[in-house]
Amino acid sequence: MAKARIEGPAPTLDFYTYMLRCADGHYYVGHTDDLDARVAQHQAGEIPGYTETRRPVTLVWSDRFPERDQAFAAERKIKGWSRAKKEALIRGDWEALRGLARKPVLRYAASPSSAATQDERRGEPQAPAPAFVLVRPQLGENIGKAARAMLNFGLTDLRLVAPRDGWPNPAAGPAASGADIVLERARLFDTVAEAVADCAHVYATTVRKRGLVVPVVSPERAGREVHRNDGPSAFLFGAERSGLETDEVALAGKIVTVPVNPDFRSLNLAQAVILIAYEWSKHGEDLAVPTAGDDAEPRAPQAHLEGLIEQLYDALEAADYFHPPDRTPATRNTIRTIFTKAGWSSREVQALRGIIRALAEPRRRRT
Numbered sequence: 394m395a396k397a398r399i400e401g402p403a404p405t406l407d408f409y410t411y412m413l414r415c416a417d418g419h420y421y422v423g424h425t426d427d428l429d430a431r432v433a434q435h436q437a438g439e440i441p442g443y444t445e446t447r448r449p450v451t452l453v454w455s456d457r458f459p460e461r462d463q464a465f466a467a468e469r470k471i472k473g474w475s476r477a478k479k480e481a482l483i484r485g486d487w488e489a490l491r492g493l494a495r496k497p498v499l500r501y502a503a504s505p506s507s508a509a510t511q512d513e514r515r516g517e518p519q520a521p522a523p524a525f526v527l528v529r530p531q532l533g534e535n536i537g538k539a540a541r542a543m544l545n546f547g548l549t550d551l552r553l554v555a556p557r558d559g560w561p562n563p564a565a566g567p568a569a570s571g572a573d574i575v576l577e578r579a580r581l582f583d584t585v586a587e588a589v590a591d592c593a594h595v596y597a598t599t600v601r602k603r604g605l606v607v608p609v610v611s612p613e614r615a616g617r618e619v620h621r622n623d624g625p626s627a628f629l630f631g632a633e634r635s636g637l638e639t640d641e642v643a644l645a646g647k648i649v650t651v652p653v654n655p656d657f658r659s660l661n662l663a664q665a666v667i668l669i670a671y672e673w674s675k676h677g678e679d680l681a682v683p684t685a686g687d688d689a690e691p692r693a694p695q696a697h698l699e700g701l702i703e704q705l706y707d708a709l710e711a712a713d714y715f716h717p718p719d720r721t722p723a724t725r726n727t728i729r730t731i732f733t734k735a736g737w738s739s740r741e742v743q744a745l746r747g748i749i750r751a752l753a754e755p756r757r758r759r760t
Contacts, residue, residue, distance in 0.1 A: 524626070
């Protein structure tokens with residue numbers, strides 16, 4: 394009699410959602426049931442498509458799911474996120490992730506990871522933010538001021554080439570005025586070539602071509618180009634005293650310069666950094682304007698404005714202002730236009746009405 398075979402439970406199979414950082418700085422999101430094998434396939438160029446021409450790749454984030462549908466749903470969701478949102482997930486920065494999300498999204502925890510390539514505003518690949526490379530910077534204070542200028546415009550990739558006083562430098566922190574994240578992430582290199590090895594587009598900031606046949610562009614044009622470049626970009630800034638050497642400028646595909654006084658062509662390091670950072674920011678995401686928005690007073694309702702205009706008409710009538718009488722309608726319309734175009738707030742309307750009242754009905758002087 395044959396023995397009945399008792400089978401155990403079927404082996405469980407895990408599924409993964411993962412993100413890769415490509416050689417050009419962009420990110421790829423996918424899902425698989427064998428994470429190690431799939432990453433190896435990407436690395437070997439065995440998967441046709443996006444990563445095939447963007448190797449080497451690095452696994453920067455992954456999460457595990459019990460069912461394929463869950464992994465696939467996570468892949469689709471993350472692909473639609475902005476770069477900033479994906480990078481918050483990579484860092485495990487849940488506070489930033491909540492701030493960037495319209496509603497809470499991921500229920501699961503993240504391991505070290507990366508961001509994706511789709512810009513959710515335009516639905517197309519978004520070029521990574523440029524690196525700012527300070528070549529042989531001298532004073533720690535100048536490095537700190539440059540970091541402060543970068544963070545004002547959302548830039549954090551600071552690279553230092555052979556700083557004179559070494560790195561880290563205790564003088565940089567106070568000068569950065571709170572831009573500590575830039576200093577903490579700063580990377581140290583021995584040569585310019587090493588600092589820009591991962592960058593496909595390099596711009597040298599200088600006012601001297603040094604005999605090189607290199608295209609020269611304005612900061613505005615360079616800032617616009619970086620957003621369209623097909624790989625990581627970097628801006629080189631020379632030492633405070635001497636600027637960039639000829640062989641360093643030769644590493645760049647383009648020179649960035651700005652028209653200045655020919656008799657005084659010297660910009661300090663932080664000035665140069667903030668000029669480039671600002672021009673780059675103009676073509677990307679909107680930044681906050683400190684003097685606009687929350688403190689702006691709303692425009693006064695039309696009824697408030699009508700009260701002001703009628704009060705002024707009465708005061709002018711009492712002062713026999715409307716003369717000759719046949720011009721009165723035209724004069725009234727001119728006055729109305731003056732006050733309507735101004736866009737007064739209710740507080741300003743009240744102040745004007747008080748002024749008119751004081752002029753039309755002056756207080757009697759005390760005897």
